[in-house]
Every structure is written in C-alpha cells, then in structure tokens.
Amino acid sequence: MFQNVSANAKLAVILISSALVVACGSGSSTSSNSSQPIYTGVFDAGSSGTRLSFFKVIPSPGGYPVISKIATIDKDIDGVVKDDGINDFLNGNGSIKLENDTLPPGCPRTTDLGQYNVEACVLQPHLAQLDQEIAKLNTQNPGLNLTRAQVKLEMFATAGMRTEDERNGGSHSTAAIEQYY
Structure with a gap:
C-alpha cells in the first residue's frame, strides 16, 4: 500500500491519523456515543515548513472514525508565508518569505x-x-455556522523539532522544546 510513498509522507499520515483517532476518543472508555462531526486542524511543524491540515471527523462508537480532509494550508497557498521550519525560530534564526512585501500583523521582520x-x-x-x-x-x-473556536487545533513536530533535541545532537533540552510549544 505504501510502496511509492516517502517516509515523511508515511509519518505525516500516521501522525495525523493518530491525532484524529485521539481527538474522537475512539477506542477509549470515554468515547462519545455521538456521531456529530468534529472539526480539527493539525499543524505539522516540519523541518521544511509548516502546514495546517483541516479535517472533518465523524466519530463511530466502537469503530473507526470517518475522516474527510477539507483542506491543506501550506506555503503553496497565496497569503500563507513560507517558512523553513519553526525549529529555526528556536535558535533565533527563523525566517519567512512573503508573497508581497506586507508582513503579517505583529510580525516584526522576515529574518532573525x-x-x-x-x-x-x-x-x-x-x-x-x-x-x-x-x-x-x-x-x-x-446552517453549519462553524467557528474557529469549534475547531480543535493540534500541533505536532516532525523532523525539524526532533533535530533540536540534545538527544539527537541539537542544543535544546526536551523540556525547553516542550515549553516552546
């Protein structure tokens, strides 16, 4: 099934699927009997940039949830900045690239x-x-009337943040990285 898929893509699918199963409470004794949709966004803080995947999840008591991807928000979409991975920000050398010369509100500059x-x-x-x-x-x-407050947001670190951990040759403790999140 995954023969032609890169290791990073496999990891992303596993992380996102795990997050969605946890978000729905599937497999737990506290899972909801509701089949009302849950909307969730999963940030993938990767070493090559940040992505936000937006999903609709319909819980299935005693079974697997039905997961539908609504959108992927990444550097290929107009209006979304291009970053080289937020792990660089931990060391004070984060940078973004803009489509136009307008900085996002509250963002002081594009480098350092x-x-x-x-x-x-x-x-x-x-x-x-x-x-x-x-x-x-x-x-x-x-009639849906969904608001961002109703969207459960999660952030997962992939290769980028793992390389910053002292255990992997980086210069930050696990606690410091967790505090960063």
Missing part, C-alpha cells in the same frame, strides 16, 4: 526571528487562511 515570533509570523497566517476555509464550508453547508 525568535521563538516569540512564531505565532505572529507563521501560525497566524495559517489560521487566517483556516478562517477562509471555515467561511467556505459554512457557505457550502447553510
């Missing part, structure tokens, strides 16, 4: 960005695009 710049410079542009995807979904489904 630190950990306190990630939200304004990287995450908020993704969330602004998520708001547009939610508006589109509401237009396509009158």
Whole structure:
C-alpha cells in the first residue's frame, strides 16, 4: 500500500491519523456515543515548513472514525508565508518569505526571528487562511455556522523539532522544546 510513498509522507499520515483517532476518543472508555462531526486542524511543524491540515471527523462508537480532509494550508497557498521550519525560530534564526512585501500583523521582520515570533509570523497566517476555509464550508453547508473556536487545533513536530533535541545532537533540552510549544 505504501510502496511509492516517502517516509515523511508515511509519518505525516500516521501522525495525523493518530491525532484524529485521539481527538474522537475512539477506542477509549470515554468515547462519545455521538456521531456529530468534529472539526480539527493539525499543524505539522516540519523541518521544511509548516502546514495546517483541516479535517472533518465523524466519530463511530466502537469503530473507526470517518475522516474527510477539507483542506491543506501550506506555503503553496497565496497569503500563507513560507517558512523553513519553526525549529529555526528556536535558535533565533527563523525566517519567512512573503508573497508581497506586507508582513503579517505583529510580525516584526522576515529574518532573525525568535521563538516569540512564531505565532505572529507563521501560525497566524495559517489560521487566517483556516478562517477562509471555515467561511467556505459554512457557505457550502447553510446552517453549519462553524467557528474557529469549534475547531480543535493540534500541533505536532516532525523532523525539524526532533533535530533540536540534545538527544539527537541539537542544543535544546526536551523540556525547553516542550515549553516552546
């Protein structure tokens, strides 16, 4: 099944699937008997950039949830900044590339960005695009009235942050990386 898929793609599928199963409570004694959809966004803080995948999840008590991908928000979408991985921000050398010369609100510059710049410079542009995807979904489904507050957001670190850990030759403790998140 996964013969022609890269290791990073396999890892991303596993992480996202795991997050969605956990988000639905599937397999736990506290899982909901509701089949009401859950909307979730999963940030993939990778070494080559940040992505936000937006899903609709329909729980299935005693079974697997039905997962539908609504959108992927990444550097290929207009209005989303291009970053080289938020792991660089941990060391104070984060950078973003802009489609135009307009910085995201609250983002001070495009280079030499630190950990306190990630939200304004990287995450908020993704969330602004998520708001547009939610508006589109509401237009396509009158009566849905979904808001961002109803979308469960998760952030997972892939290769980028793992390389920053002292255990892997990086210069930061596991606790410092967890604090970063």
